[in-house]
Amino acid sequence: MNSQNQIVLSLGSNIGNRLEAIELCISSIHNEIATVVKVSNVYETPAWGFQSEPFFNCAIVIHTTKSPQKILTQILKLEKQLGRVRGKQEGYQARTIDIDIISLNEDLVETENLQIPHNQMQNRMFVLLPMQDLSLNWIHPKFKKSISELIQACKDESExxxxxxxxxxxxxxxxxxxxxxxxxxxxxxxKTTLATKIAEDCNAKLVLERFADNPFLPKFYKDQNRYAFPLEMSFLADRYQQLTDDLAQFDLFKDFIVADYHIFKSLIFAKVTLHEDEFRLYKTMFDIIHKEMPKPDLYVYLYQNTERLLANIKKRGRNYEQEIPAEYLEKINRGYLDYIKTQTDLNVLVVDISDLDFIKKQNDYIYLLGEINNRLN
Structure with a gap:
């Protein structure tokens, strides 16, 4: 998964129930466009640049892999859905909702229809004060100033x-x-994509399996009988070492830990790949290690049908995975589901994502977050 962009949007409304319009806009962006991870205070400010009723303004931070051009297209569509009517007259106008892109990471974007950072942000206190609430470690890429420095230099005296x-x-x-x-x-x-996105959006420490460094993996896909046992043993040792280290190291700046694997996957894969005598020896070693491992507060299993799995494997293009047979994936799925049935003391959430696309469809991602959150209750 590509690292997400951090985009700041400025929201404003001065027609009708202004607070309701702001709150509905935030909810709509979160559910349909991109994940809203931070929201500023709401301020009432006078209309800027024209005579009209005062505005309610706030700023939000969104996370997304979408381009700023795609975000612009979607927020213009959302403005229309929320009742904004753009008149033909020139200049500023009253509006039910106004959404502006203020910043994109610390990047400069200058196109015919988009300038980032917003070319007037440094002159508008109703943009700078809400943005200060977001507590971002952000420097204006052109002026080389922080938000607090921009506020000090701003000549806008609007209350x-x-x-x-x-x-x-x-x-x-x-x-x-x-x-x-x-x-x-x-x-x-x-699983790695979802774990990474949750970690970025929810301020969690991310633990990713180090499968790419395993020298036995490409050899295993070419000759399973020869390399299955050393592969599974090396994975078991590495997973134990990594989880022991990462779960023991408390991060003061993160709220929780999210990992894209659990140690028990070692036994599931080993049962499929190893011969019976090898598996007995392997399980003896696994049982010793497993006793020492902390259990997750929540174990999420993402179920996908074999057709979707094969399509995803082909799309991500790892050469050594391209010959994985469908029956192997089906055995792994059965192994996971059989394991889950036996775990009466583990908080398990099984989600069928065969018809979901939480990468491209924001509402699918929000659905998954909701399912995870429901386990708190």
Missing amino acids: CKLVKKLVSPIEKLKLQNFNYIAIEGNIGAG
Whole structure:
């Protein structure tokens, strides 16, 4: 998964129920466009650049892999859906909702229809004050100034009255009440992508399996009988070492831990790949190690049908995975589901994602977050 962009949007409304319009806009962006991870206070400010009713303004931070051009297209569409009517007359106008892209990471974007950072942000206190609430370590790429420095230099003397403190949709989920979440799934199910996105969006420490460094993996896919046992033993040792280290190291700046695997996957794969006598020896070693491993507060299994798994494997293009047979994936799926049935003392969430696309469809991702959050109850 590509690292997500951090985009700041400025929201404003001065027609009708302004607070309701702001809150509906935030909810719509979160559910349909991109994940809203931070929300500023709402301020009442006078209309800027024209005579009209005062505005309610706030700023939000969104995470997304979409391009700024794609975001612009989607927020213009959302403005129209929320009742904004753009008149033909020139200049500023009253509006039910206004959404502006203020910043994209610390990048400069200059196109015919898009300038980032917004070319007027440094002159508008109703943009700078809400952005300061977001507590971003952000420097303007052109002026080389922080938000606090831009505020000090701003000549806008408009009064900004605090109206209400809002909570972001991510904060409302309370995922930080978990200490450790393990996300599992078959090869190509999307567990690493989901774990990475949750970690970025919810301020979690991310633990990713180090499969790419295993020298036996490419050899195993070419000759399973010869390399299955050394592969599974090396995976077991590496998973034990990594989880022991990462789960023991508390991060003061993160709210919880999310991993894209659980140690028990070692036994599931070994049962499929090893001969009976090898598996007995392997299980003896596994049982010794497993006793020492902490259990996750939530174990999420992403189920995908074999057709989707094969398509995902082909799409991500790892050469050594391209010859994986369908029956192998089916055995792994059965192994996981059989394991889950036996875990009466483990908090397990099984989600069938065969018809979901949480990478491209924001509402599918929000659905998954909701399912995870429901386990808190």
